[in-house]
Amino acid sequence: MRFAANYFRNLTLGVAAALWLAGAAQAAEVHVMISGGLSAAYNALVPEFEKTTGNKVVTAYGPSMGTTVNAIPVRLGRGEPADVLILVGYALDDLIKQGKAVAGSRVDLVNSKIGVAVKAGSPKPDISSADALKRALLAAKSVAYSDSASGVYVSTEMFDKLGIAAEMKDKAKKIPATPVAEIVAKGEAELGLQQISELKPVHGVDIVGPLPDSLQKITVFSAGIATGSKEPEAGKALIKFLASPAARGTIINSGLEPIEGGAK
Template identity: 65%
Template sequence: MTISRRWVSALLIGAALALPASARADEVRVMISGGFSAAYKQLVPQFERATGHKVSTAYGPSMGTTENAIPVRLNRGEPVDVLIMVGEALTGLTEQGKADKASRVDLARSPIGVAVRAGAPKPEISTVDALRTALLNAKSVAYSDSASGVYVENELFKRLGIEEQMKGKARMIPAEPVAAVVARGEAELGFQQISELLPVAGVDVVGPIPESVQKITIFSAGISSKAGSPKAGAELIAFLASPQAAPVISKTGLDPIAHPAAK
């Protein structure tokens, strides 16, 4: 079923929240990556109470080849109605015919941040020179196997002119939050989206990397091309993109993307 942009836009007014629980309650099956998960976990109970729908969730990275990665789940044929993931990765799925392009809604912007083990000294990272020095001084560095980590590995180190120096002490972490590795003391510095660093106990978030070398990740949602409950799925997306959801999204380290009301 193809969901028109006009219909999705109309839902973004907040009608899904204003209406009483649906006469017919549906199950909405969701696959979601880590960056939007903290906000999502707080918002889903509100959506279920407002609509009567029930949401079941599978978690995994937006990209990569680990067992729980969303593309791998889809290739296994796992059922899903809504995909919430890095926008670039969702674009790839729409190009493969696995998601409905017209249903896509961008939900939030997410900056890359740095974390250290709780109680450890926080390095200065507010300027490019300071970030470079912090990386050179660190004994070990970890970064994710999703969008932020791909940028760190393929672009950030090169832009800082320290690609060679980072070899041997910087590594990509598959299928686990980078902050968990830092909390165990297995990496001195951890790089990931701030929204993924904040929920993990045992680390302190130093802050975002400087704007001139920052890469903002867009988290987006869309309807699976094989959705069994596309209308209820679109209601969930509309709720997550609504003004009512914005304060929760902001508290989890994300910048919610405002959507104009449909006319």
């Protein structure tokens, strides 16, 4: 009887160990490179994905474009591991053309609006129309904008549309890598312009509001699979989760608009 009991006990432990090892073998380590626009929602959602799937997510943050050390194209260029790339849609398209992301893997996740922020407690200027925003920008002693998609638009298109490119040349400053809101919170810029989802997580600023509709520039943030991914299926599962109805509330609370059926 003792032999039988020990036999079945050992058999049970063996089966349990085999099941645990099988589960461990199936668990994946998913490497993600992500730009700032979606980071707040992503950071809130990843723990649920890890809990549900057993996979571990390892994240590297950086701008969608540019030449700073943390920029996603620069990270890829020096061979950092990546399974999933989450960044501005047209920047992902560039990576696909360069062979650094898998063609056909792009999924559009969210639309992101540009907003204006001031230091917490400071008067909020009127930005309800193009003329009002123009007056606010001209009245500000200093303006900060990002080195990513929103900043490219602000500095190369919006100032021109408002007819104030010359006036903004000396007092508007591009902020590489660092969130614009941090510069505003420190009092180093009176007004800060960046995606609302990137302004919201920073303490010490008040968001005045989005740019007026006539000047607004919607940025699409997309996800794709990196070429050479070691865990493409786990990467696809993460993208599917971020695009699912379960993620919708968190995405909206972060200041973004989910895109339904965003596969390209």
